[in-house]
Amino acid sequence: MDITQLSNVLLEVFYMMIGLYMGITMVFTLKDVNHKTRVGTSLFWGILSVIFIFGKYIPSAIVGLLIVVIAILSATKQINIGTLKQLDETFTNLKAEQLGLKIFIPSLAIAIIAMLIATFTEFSGTVAIGISSVVTIGLTFAITKAKPMEFLEDSNRMYQSMGSFTILPQLLASLGVLFTAAGVGDKISSIISGVIPSGNILAGVIAYCVGMAVFTMIMGNAFAAFSVITVGVGLPFVFAQGGDPVVCSILALTAGYCGTLLTPMAANFNMLPAALLELKDKNAVIKAQAPVALILLVIHVFLMYTLGF
Numbered sequence: 304m305d306i307t308q309l310s311n312v313l314l315e316v317f318y319m320m321i322g323l324y325m326g327i328t329m330v331f332t333l334k335d336v337n338h339k340t341r342v343g344t345s346l347f348w349g350i351l352s353v354i355f356i357f358g359k360y361i362p363s364a365i366v367g368l369l370i371v372v373i374a375i376l377s378a379t380k381q382i383n384i385g386t387l388k389q390l391d392e393t394f395t396n397l398k399a400e401q402l403g404l405k406i407f408i409p410s411l412a413i414a415i416i417a418m419l420i421a422t423f424t425e426f427s428g429t430v431a432i433g434i435s436s437v438v439t440i441g442l443t444f445a446i447t448k449a450k451p452m453e454f455l456e457d458s459n460r461m462y463q464s465m466g467s468f469t470i471l472p473q474l475l476a477s478l479g480v481l482f483t484a485a486g487v488g489d490k491i492s493s494i495i496s497g498v499i500p501s502g503n504i505l506a507g508v509i510a511y512c513v514g515m516a517v518f519t520m521i522m523g524n525a526f527a528a529f530s531v532i533t534v535g536v537g538l539p540f541v542f543a544q545g546g547d548p549v550v551c552s553i554l555a556l557t558a559g560y561c562g563t564l565l566t567p568m569a570a571n572f573n574m575l576p577a578a579l580l581e582l583k584d585k586n587a588v589i590k591a592q593a594p595v596a597l598i599l600l601v602i603h604v605f606l607m608y609t610l611g612f
Contacts (some may be wrong), residue, residue: 306424306425306426310425310427310430311538313426313430313433313434314427314429314430314433315359315435316433317430317436317437318355318356318358319355319533320437321355322351322352322354322355322356322357324458324462325351325355325358325462325469326348326349326352326356326363326537327348327455328459328462329348329349329384329457329459330465331342331456331463332345332348332385332463333345335385335386337385337386338383338385339383340380340381340382340383341385342381342489343376343379343382344381344382344383344385346372346374346376346381347376347377347381347382347467348462350369350372350373351373351470353369353467354366354369354370357511358536364556370474373467373470376467377467378534380488380597382466382467382567383466384463384464384466385463387459387460387463388456388460390593398436398447402447405446406444406446406447408442409439409442409443409446412434412438412439412442412451413416413432413436413439414435415435416431416434416435416438417431417432417434417435418431418441420434420435422536429496440454440516448543450525457570464575465575465578466578468571468574468575468578469503470570471522471523471568472571475522475523475527475568478522478524480527481537482522482527482531483530483531487531487535489534489535490535491514491531491535491536493531494553495510495514495535495536495540496539496540496606498510499540502544504541504544504545504557504608504612505608507536507540507541507544507546508541508546508551508607508608508611510536510540511532511536511540511541511551511555511558511603511607512536512555512558512603512604512607513552513558513600513604514532514535514536514567515532515555515556515558515559515562516558516559516562516596516600517526517531517562517565517568518531518559518562518565519530519560519561519562519566520562520565520566520568521566521568522568523560523561523563523566523568523569524563524568524569525559525562525563526554526556528559528562529555529556532555532559533552533555537551537555541555541607541611544610544612545557545612546607546612547610547611547612550607550611551607551611552608554603554606554607554611555607555612558600558603558604558607559596561574561597561599561600561603562596564589564595564596565589565592565593565596566589567585567586567589571604572587572588573586573588573589573592574588576588
């Protein structure tokens with residue numbers, strides 16, 4: 304078995320592991336007799352579990368129908384947090400004192416191990432993250448002396464807190480592919496060409512940076528927005544006028560991250576922290592980041608105009 308085949312096998316294993324975690328959440332939900340939408344929430348986690356575990360073997364049309372069912376469950380507000388086991392505050396404080404800064408070791412380890420694997424092996428970045436996650440789980444058990452049931456309960460707590468946001472990264476990645484295939488970039492180019500004065504470099508730079516930020520806000524993912532906006536705006540209005548492809552591309556991508564700070568579509572960064580911290584205002588993270596994001600966007604325009612030409 305060569306490295307590519309091994310990577311594919313490991314990737315499938317990691318998807319199955321994620322599916323098992325979701326299946327565990329389904330079981331916890333089914334056992335929660337006080338859950339106000341027990342059936343809908345259980346169905347949501349059950350469908351996701353099936354897709355992640357058996358998605359490779361299920362016809363794409365069937366997977367599409369299952370996604371539609373998930374969308375309906377979300378639209379009808381059938382996905383909610385159930386009754387979660389409350390943490391003993393005294394026990395929590397005691398464990399925090401015992402562990403001290405060691406609690407951060409797993410968080411640092413997952414990044415360091417993934418970087419080392421991706422750097423010194425031929426495994427893809429995704430597989431590297433999967434391997435480092437598995438290793439870090441073992442490291443976490445060793446440091447915290449946690450019981451397996453505590454691990455399952457906290458996994459259930461995390462997934463239930465995330466709710467329907469769990470599936471958003473996969474949907475947004477698919478959305479980027481669909482937009483590119485549908486020729487959205489060409490449509491944007493035709494619209495922008497009627498607004499930007501011909502040969503105006505500054506106007507092209509502003510359109511590229513702002514377009515990346517706005518489209519990232521729509522799609523929730525700068526990588527998904529990059530291909531669409533680069534084809535529609537970057538190529539004809541920046542690169543064609545002499546812009547350095549390397550410098551301008553990098554700045555365009557990070558300009559998109561300014562949009563990431565401003566959108567609920569970037570659920571992992573903005574909505575999930577609010578949910579996990581149980582903030583009353585779900586947009587509190589976005590509101591705190593907005594001034595910095597707008598200032599950074601202006602700086603990106605300046606940098607691209609001065610360094611890219």
